Amino acid sequence: MAEPLSHHLLTMAYNNAWANHRLYKACLQLTQDDFVAPRCGFFPSIKATLEHILQVDSFYLQALECEHRGEPPDTEAEGLFEPQEIFESCDQLQREQAQVDHRLIAYCSQLHDHQLQREVSIVRPGRVQSEQRLRLLAHLFQHQIHHRGQVHAMLAETEIPPPQLDEFFFAQESDLRAQDFAELGWTEEQIWG
Structure with missing residues (x-):
């Protein structure tokens, strides 16, 4: 039987990847001008917001993976957290985000409830912060949801309709995610057991 809390974290990792898949399907329909256009949000464009999500995901996932392997934190990881625009196009960003999403699923798939209190070292300016895995x-999940919501709102200012992102957990709504799951190569049983 699956351990309840660690299984929930795994379903959240799947939900994150699924929501990113849907969001990027919409963003990939934008013109480059719409993708980089200045917009109202914490970050000044859809592109900048998506890059921030990717950078922060990479930053925290690297810390989690180092701890899991028993390695000290990467002292260069702090650079992943700095705002920077290194991707030219939405499809480049989408490929990178999908890789990070798969790494997060893999990480969460090996968790056990009794290990969730283990401490993870996070490199911060001038210090190393320690936080429990849980x-x-x-x-991390809250950060992703927060900024995806901002991209969702920015999309509403374009010709591309924002996708529905909250149809994940209900068993009787599996038809609403069936096409995306097929595109991602997932099954309901794979996620829910």
């Missing part, structure tokens, strides 16, 4: 993952 708290760090909860923060």
Whole structure:
């Protein structure tokens, strides 16, 4: 039988990848001008917001993976957290985000409830912060949801309709995610058991 909390974290990792898949399907329909156009949000464009999501995902996932392997934190990881625009196009960003999403699913798939209190070292300016795995993952998922919502709102200012992103957990709504799951190569049983 699956351990309840660690299985929930795994379903959240799948939900994250699924939501990113849907969001990027919409964003890939934008013109480059719409993708980079200045918009109202914490970050000044759809492109900049998606890059921030990817950078922060990479930053925290690297810390989690180092801890899992028993390695010290990467002192260069702090650079992943700095705002930077290194991707030219939406399809480049989408490929990178999908890779990070798969790494997060793989990480969460090996978790056990009794290990969720283990401490993870996170490199911060001038210090190393220590947080429990569970708290760090909860923060990571909340961060992703927060900024995806901003991209969703920015899409509403374009010709491309924002996708529905909240149809994940209900068993009787599996038909609403069936096409995406087929595109991602997933099954309901794979996620829910």
